[in-house]
Amino acid sequence: MENNTKSILREFITESFLPSAGLDSFEDADSFLDKGIIDSTGVLELLEFIEEKFAIKLEDEEVIPDNLDSLNKLTSFIDRKKGHAG
Amino acid sequence: MLVNEFLEHSADLYPEKVALVHENRRLTYQEVENQANRLSHALAHQGLSKGERAAVYLETSIETVLGIFGILKAGAVFLVINPQVKPDKVEYILNDCQVRCLITDSRHLQSIAAHLPNCPDLSSIIVVDEEYKKNKWDNLDKIEFFDFSDLLADFPSDHPPKCRIDIDLASLIYTSGSTGIPKGVTLTHLNMVTAASSIIEYLENQHDDIIIDVLPLSFDYGLYQVLMVFKFGGTVVLECSFLYPYKLIDLIIKEKVTGFPLVPTIAAILLKLKNLDKFDFSHVRYISNTAQAFPPEHIFRLQKIFPNARIYSMYGLTECKRVSYLPPAELERRPTSVGIAMPNTEAFIVDGKGQRVTTAGQIGELVVRGANVMKGYWNLPEETAQVLKAGPIPGEMMLYTGDLFKMDEEGFLYFVSRKDDLIKTAGERVSPKEIENVLHQIDGIAEAAVVGVNDEILGQAIKAFVTLKDDVGLSAKDIIKRSSQRMERFMVPKYVEIMEELPKSSHGKVNKKKLKALLEERKNDVS
Numbered sequence: 001m002e003n004n005t006k007s008i009l010r011e012f013i014t015e016s017f018l019p020s021a022g023l024d025s026f027e028d029a030d031s032f033l034d035k036g037i038i039d040s041t042g043v044l045e046l047l048e049f050i051e052e053k054f055a056i057k058l059e060d061e062e063v064i065p066d067n068l069d070s071l072n073k074l075t076s077f078i079d080r081k082k083g084h085a086g
Numbered sequence: 087m088l089v090n091e092f093l094e095h096s097a098d099l100y101p102e103k104v105a106l107v108h109e110n111r112r113l114t115y116q117e118v119e120n121q122a123n124r125l126s127h128a129l130a131h132q133g134l135s136k137g138e139r140a141a142v143y144l145e146t147s148i149e150t151v152l153g154i155f156g157i158l159k160a161g162a163v164f165l166v167i168n169p170q171v172k173p174d175k176v177e178y179i180l181n182d183c184q185v186r187c188l189i190t191d192s193r194h195l196q197s198i199a200a201h202l203p204n205c206p207d208l209s210s211i212i213v214v215d216e217e218y219k220k221n222k223w224d225n226l227d228k229i230e231f232f233d234f235s236d237l238l239a240d241f242p243s244d245h246p247p248k249c250r251i252d253i254d255l256a257s258l259i260y261t262s263g264s265t266g267i268p269k270g271v272t273l274t275h276l277n278m279v280t281a282a283s284s285i286i287e288y289l290e291n292q293h294d295d296i297i298i299d300v301l302p303l304s305f306d307y308g309l310y311q312v313l314m315v316f317k318f319g320g321t322v323v324l325e326c327s328f329l330y331p332y333k334l335i336d337l338i339i340k341e342k343v344t345g346f347p348l349v350p351t352i353a354a355i356l357l358k359l360k361n362l363d364k365f366d367f368s369h370v371r372y373i374s375n376t377a378q379a380f381p382p383e384h385i386f387r388l389q390k391i392f393p394n395a396r397i398y399s400m401y402g403l404t405e406c407k408r409v410s411y412l413p414p415a416e417l418e419r420r421p422t423s424v425g426i427a428m429p430n431t432e433a434f435i436v437d438g439k440g441q442r443v444t445t446a447g448q449i450g451e452l453v454v455r456g457a458n459v460m461k462g463y464w465n466l467p468e469e470t471a472q473v474l475k476a477g478p479i480p481g482e483m484m485l486y487t488g489d490l491f492k493m494d495e496e497g498f499l500y501f502v503s504r505k506d507d508l509i510k511t512a513g514e515r516v517s518p519k520e521i522e523n524v525l526h527q528i529d530g531i532a533e534a535a536v537v538g539v540n541d542e543i544l545g546q547a548i549k550a551f552v553t554l555k556d557d558v559g560l561s562a563k564d565i566i567k568r569s570s571q572r573m574e575r576f577m578v579p580k581y582v583e584i585m586e587e588l589p590k591s592s593h594g595k596v597n598k599k600k601l602k603a604l605l606e607e608r609k610n611d612v613s
Binding site: 015018019020021022023032033036038039040041043044059060061062063064065068069 | 170328329330331332333335351352355358359360361362512543544563564566567568570571575578580
């Protein structure tokens, strides 16, 4: 399950953000902020994608670095949310 | 008055007051004053002379601000280079204004190290962290390296002697030029003191104001938040990682922020949050906006969320910092106006023959008079002559903004469009030519033409039309990736369209009007 979430997210981030970040690849633990992978308009795209793809609803308070700022954090956050949702 | 005296006066008046907050660091006025003094002695010791240039190139931090004031106190001219600027352009800027000293961090040093041997004027580098010591920097043996923290420990905190007058240069701010080459806007102490004083006057800033600054300090709007706060003795909270809006909201509440300067892109991102209404933002006294007008529905929502905030719509350009502001009481009546000239500045519209326009609704170029108008572009006399023209008083130069405006019956100003094709995106002015130059350097691209397209969040987004040389398998994504390796992110095209050929005028120039018409046609087809 987790691997699936992770690979979906990795594909989306690679396709949507890596070109404009000027990067070829990124590590699972890389901070999106520190590595410049996502900018502030990118975060909105990422949130929209997550809500749609995983059919979950994000609260404003959840949009924080602890939940979102690396592929690892994002994956476990979404899997946690999905777990709670049902 | 000099810009560094903002700090010195406030340190005299409010020595124990917190001046500067960044993440978990808080510095009082006395601490900033002492550390900036130490840095200025160190810079003088390194040989930085009066009027020479020193640059700050690192992520926004306490050290950025200490750097600015330390450089000014040494009698030198500061420039803040956006940390996103790529190595080629950093090299260009360092050489263009012969930077002697660079304050940076290890990560940025690493990224530009290969370019620094091409910068013969650079003699010292001050690094704010110690990571760089792991490397030998063999290719940089002509440059002396210093630790920022060592300098603060080694040099005295006493006041360096005052060595400048207010018509001396204080800063260079690089902007995107219509010729495609970045231009250094030269600003004297008098220019900056004048602009800061006028803005403080109409915003009615007091020493108990707490301003949150989410804008880069390389951008005049972001830089002036710091300068103004130091002038009126307030507190500035630096928060430059505007990636997770909730973190920003938290900070606004925790620090009891009273002033919140915005650009429409940041407002649009904030207003995407669902539950903003539930927070108590009653301490926010004003919101300011520049670059582009807020859409009316954003004004309405901002007023609801920030119930005690007056909203200031403003207009300006780096060449004179600010031109006009709309008194908040007028916002409801004229939501799309950028108001009237700010205090101590005159702004008027001229027609094609240079005559003042006095009729409401007639469109012409906006011209600005005031002690805030820059001295010119660094080493670019021709470009300077295009925008600075003789005024009514001997020796006076007036600024021709290149922005087309109209006014209403009561003299309130309305932005209409640019005279040239500069694109306004995410609060920045970007020259299509500068982006086209970068695209032309990418192997495989034959021709490129860049235009701005309307965008809900960015105001305008950048779209590039390109044609390819034969037999190269470049995709739009490849092109975006390669451009982002060479320019700041806000300049990277959001959309790239590969075409067989670009429409041309009879002189063989790319016809951008046709490209824009093509986009319009498609939009109509969809709707």
